Amino acid sequence: MRISHMLQAVDAHACGEPGRVIVGGVLDVPGATLFEKMRYLQMHADGLRKRMLREPCGYPAANCNLILPPTHPEADAGFVIMEQTEYPGMSGTNTICVTTVLLETGMVPMREPVTELTLEAPAGLIRVRAECANGKVRSVTFQNVPAFAVYLDTPIEVPHLGTVAVDVAYGGMFYVIAEASAFNLRLTPDEGRDIVRISEMIKAAAQEQLPVVHPEQPGFVGVTIAQLSAPPSRHDAHLKNAVTVSTRQLDWKRPATWTGVIDRSPCGTGTCAKMATLYAKGKLGLHEDFRHEGILGTMFTGRLVGETKVGQYRAVIPTLSGQAWITGFASYVIDPEDPFPEGFTVGDLW
Numbered sequence: 001m002r003i004s005h006m007l008q009a010v011d012a013h014a015c016g017e018p019g020r021v022i023v024g025g026v027l028d029v030p031g032a033t034l035f036e037k038m039r040y041l042q043m044h045a046d047g048l049r050k051r052m053l054r055e056p057c058g059y060p061a062a063n064c065n066l067i068l069p070p071t072h073p074e075a076d077a078g079f080v081i082m083e084q085t086e087y088p089g090m091s092g093t094n095t096i097c098v099t100t101v102l103l104e105t106g107m108v109p110m111r112e113p114v115t116e117l118t119l120e121a122p123a124g125l126i127r128v129r130a131e132c133a134n135g136k137v138r139s140v141t142f143q144n145v146p147a148f149a150v151y152l153d154t155p156i157e158v159p160h161l162g163t164v165a166v167d168v169a170y171g172g173m174f175y176v177i178a179e180a181s182a183f184n185l186r187l188t189p190d191e192g193r194d195i196v197r198i199s200e201m202i203k204a205a206a207q208e209q210l211p212v213v214h215p216e217q218p219g220f221v222g223v224t225i226a227q228l229s230a231p232p233s234r235h236d237a238h239l240k241n242a243v244t245v246s247t248r249q250l251d252w253k254r255p256a257t258w259t260g261v262i263d264r265s266p267c268g269t270g271t272c273a274k275m276a277t278l279y280a281k282g283k284l285g286l287h288e289d290f291r292h293e294g295i296l297g298t299m300f301t302g303r304l305v306g307e308t309k310v311g312q313y314r315a316v317i318p319t320l321s322g323q324a325w326i327t328g329f330a331s332y333v334i335d336p337e338d339p340f341p342e343g344f345t346v347g348d349l350w
Helices: 034-044 047-053 092-104 189-209 268-280
Strands: 006-014 020-024 064-068 077-082 114-121 124-133 136-143 147-158 162-170 174-179 225-230 239-246 260-262 289-293 299-310 313-322 324-333
Touching: 006 092, 020 092, 034 064, 034 077, 047 064, 047 077, 064 092, 077 092, 092 114, 092 124, 092 136, 092 268, 092 313, 092 324, 147 189, 147 268, 162 189, 162 268, 174 189, 174 268, 189 225, 189 239, 189 260, 225 268, 239 268, 268 289, 268 299, 268 313
Parallel strands: 020 064, 077 114, 174 225, 239 289
Antiparallel strands: 006 020, 006 324, 064 077, 114 124, 124 136, 136 313, 147 162, 147 313, 162 174, 225 239, 239 260, 289 299, 299 313
């Protein structure tokens, strides 16, 4: 067999959401910060993301993380997050998967019962506390970058849906959040097709009508992800959500092309964004647990531990707790004669 490039990766999932972690095959990429490294990959080496996330190596719901040397002296490791249509500045499920892989494979030494480490994401430093027992990471709690609400209960006009009241908040990505009850949805797996269709329509409208730019990191621009919120199914949860991740770039003029997949977990940065809106509305205080249920019935626990400012916005400092499980180890290679070195997409799934 002839190969031109081999990557080693560990597959994992956090409460159902897959998070592949590339641990070998890329020594480093240019850039003085993780944000600059993310930009380099986006502008000059996007083939790596396509190769890992598209078929035949990936599938629509896949996420991927590239472990890199940190650029900040306080960080133990750096990572760049890759999704189907973007490079997010931060992701909760991917942080939990990365932490679990680093500790359970020994790339970062595990100390029982608690290992504390710092990860460097493109959005900033992420402080992590991992509860460990018998070589297994039992729980990961991380302090996220500050979260803040930009728009609250703001009406937008959505073709085919009419006027929809939404919130827009940053939790590591900019989310548009709407109530599922407005569309008679309970956020159950059998509603998946309708959840995706409605969420993508709302996101497209929000992108056009509600401009947003991170005041301290202007590289993070625009609403890129949608969340529907509903009462919980579990007695021990406060709310339930469904976050839709696009599998191709939206074309406002061609709604038939809008496609996406539902985050299988309760979504880490989505939970942080939701907590920021609840805090802004006086519905969630500091130092209160917020248990957020996902579409599979799994749960993340969030907490707001402080206030801060991000530019002109009143912001909060969130933490989030969850667990991940390693599902496999693989080496990915490219045959020089492979006609699809960067993978492919087909309209039946994408």
